[in-house]
Amino acid sequence: MxxxxxxxxxxxxxxxxxxxxxxxxxxxxxxxxxxxxxxxxxxxxxxxxxxxxxxxxxxxxxxxxxxxxxxxxxxxxxxxxxxxxxxxxxxxxxxxxxxxxxxxxxxxxxxxxxxxxxxxxxxRSVSLDAVPDSATFFGDETSMGLAVALGHAVHRLVFEANDPDEGRHALAAVAPETANAARFIERNTDDSHLAHAEALLDERPAAPLHHVLSGKASSIQRLRRHLVARGAQPARIVSKVYWAPGKNGLD
Structure with missing residues (x-):
C-alpha cells in the first residue's frame, strides 16, 4: 500500500x-x-x-x-x-x-x-489531433501524463513498468478511469516482457486503429515493427521517445 x-x-x-x-x-x-x-x-x-x-x-x-x-x-x-x-x-x-x-x-x-x-x-510535442477514440496506447513511467492528456481517446492502454503496482497506484490517484482501463507489465532486463505487450496491443476491434507509442526508445522501435508487420499503417502510428539508456536531453 x-x-x-x-x-x-x-x-x-x-x-x-x-x-x-x-x-x-x-x-x-x-x-x-x-x-x-x-x-x-x-x-x-x-x-x-x-x-x-x-x-x-x-x-x-x-x-x-x-x-x-x-x-x-x-x-x-x-x-x-x-x-x-x-x-x-x-x-x-x-x-x-x-x-x-x-x-x-x-x-x-x-x-x-x-x-x-x-x-x-x-x-507542441505529440500531435494528437488526428487520434480517434479507437486508439491504443503504449508507454511507461514517463508516459503517464500523456496518457491522462489523451483521456477518452484511448481504447487500450499498456504500460511497461519497474513496479506495476506502484505505477497503477500513481495513475489511479490522478485518473481513476484511465487506470482502470490500463494494463501494467513488469519490465524485464532482457525485454522479454514486450512479447506480452505485443499480444495486448493485438487485442483490437475490427475498425482500423491509431497507435500512440511513447517512453523508451528501444521498446517503441520493437512495437512499431510489430504493428507494421501486423498490418498497421505507419501513418496511423504516433511515436514519442522520452528516454534511452545512456542518453540525456530527450523529451
Missing part, C-alpha cells in the same frame, strides 16, 4: 535555484517565464504530482500532447506532458517519475509549495 505524503513547506527540501551564468540568464529572460509551485505531493515512493501556476499558462493556446520544460539546474531542463484536473487555465499538473540523481530527478524530488521555477512552454 502506498500512502501519499505532501512535501513540507520550505525548509531543506526547497528546490535549488542554481542560477546560470550571464549568458544563460539572458537566454532565460527571452525564452522562459516564471511559475510557482502550488503543491507538490508524493503519490508513491517514486511518483510525484506537482502543480504549477503561471500567468503565461492561461494566455497560451493549449493542445493535448503539448509539453512544458522546467529548468532543473543551470541550463538543464526537464520535460513533462501537463494535464489539468480543474478549470483554472493558469494551472497545470505534472505527474513525474523520480529516477536516479540527475538534475531533473533532484528538482522533482525536492519541489515544494512556494518554490518558483523557470518554465518554457507550452510547446
Amino acid at each position: 502506498f500512502l501519499p505524503v505532501s512535501s513540507p513547506r520550505g525548509g531543506a527540501l526547497r528546490a535549488p535555484q542554481d542560477p546560470p551564468g550571464l549568458l544563460g540568464q539572458t537566454v532565460l529572460r527571452w525564452l522562459t517565464h516564471r511559475a510557482t509551485v502550488v503543491s507538490a505531493q508524493s503519490l508513491t515512493p517514486r511518483f510525484r504530482l506537482v502543480t504549477l501556476r503561471a500567468t503565461a499558462f492561461g494566455q497560451s493556446d493549449w493542445a493535448n500532447g503539448d509539453k512544458v520544460q522546467v529548468r532543473a539546474a543551470g541550463m538543464s531542463f526537464r520535460t513533462y506532458t501537463p494535464f489539468r484536473l480543474d478549470g483554472d487555465r493558469d494551472v497545470v499538473h505534472l505527474l513525474g517519475y523520480v529516477h536516479g540523481t540527475a538534475p531533473g530527478a533532484q528538482w522533482l524530488r525536492r519541489a515544494a509549495r512556494g518554490d518558483t521555477c523557470d518554465v518554457m512552454g507550452p510547446r
Whole structure:
C-alpha cells in the first residue's frame, strides 16, 4: 500500500535555484517565464504530482500532447506532458517519475509549495489531433501524463513498468478511469516482457486503429515493427521517445 505524503513547506527540501551564468540568464529572460509551485505531493515512493501556476499558462493556446520544460539546474531542463484536473487555465499538473540523481530527478524530488521555477512552454510535442477514440496506447513511467492528456481517446492502454503496482497506484490517484482501463507489465532486463505487450496491443476491434507509442526508445522501435508487420499503417502510428539508456536531453 502506498500512502501519499505532501512535501513540507520550505525548509531543506526547497528546490535549488542554481542560477546560470550571464549568458544563460539572458537566454532565460527571452525564452522562459516564471511559475510557482502550488503543491507538490508524493503519490508513491517514486511518483510525484506537482502543480504549477503561471500567468503565461492561461494566455497560451493549449493542445493535448503539448509539453512544458522546467529548468532543473543551470541550463538543464526537464520535460513533462501537463494535464489539468480543474478549470483554472493558469494551472497545470505534472505527474513525474523520480529516477536516479540527475538534475531533473533532484528538482522533482525536492519541489515544494512556494518554490518558483523557470518554465518554457507550452510547446507542441505529440500531435494528437488526428487520434480517434479507437486508439491504443503504449508507454511507461514517463508516459503517464500523456496518457491522462489523451483521456477518452484511448481504447487500450499498456504500460511497461519497474513496479506495476506502484505505477497503477500513481495513475489511479490522478485518473481513476484511465487506470482502470490500463494494463501494467513488469519490465524485464532482457525485454522479454514486450512479447506480452505485443499480444495486448493485438487485442483490437475490427475498425482500423491509431497507435500512440511513447517512453523508451528501444521498446517503441520493437512495437512499431510489430504493428507494421501486423498490418498497421505507419501513418496511423504516433511515436514519442522520452528516454534511452545512456542518453540525456530527450523529451
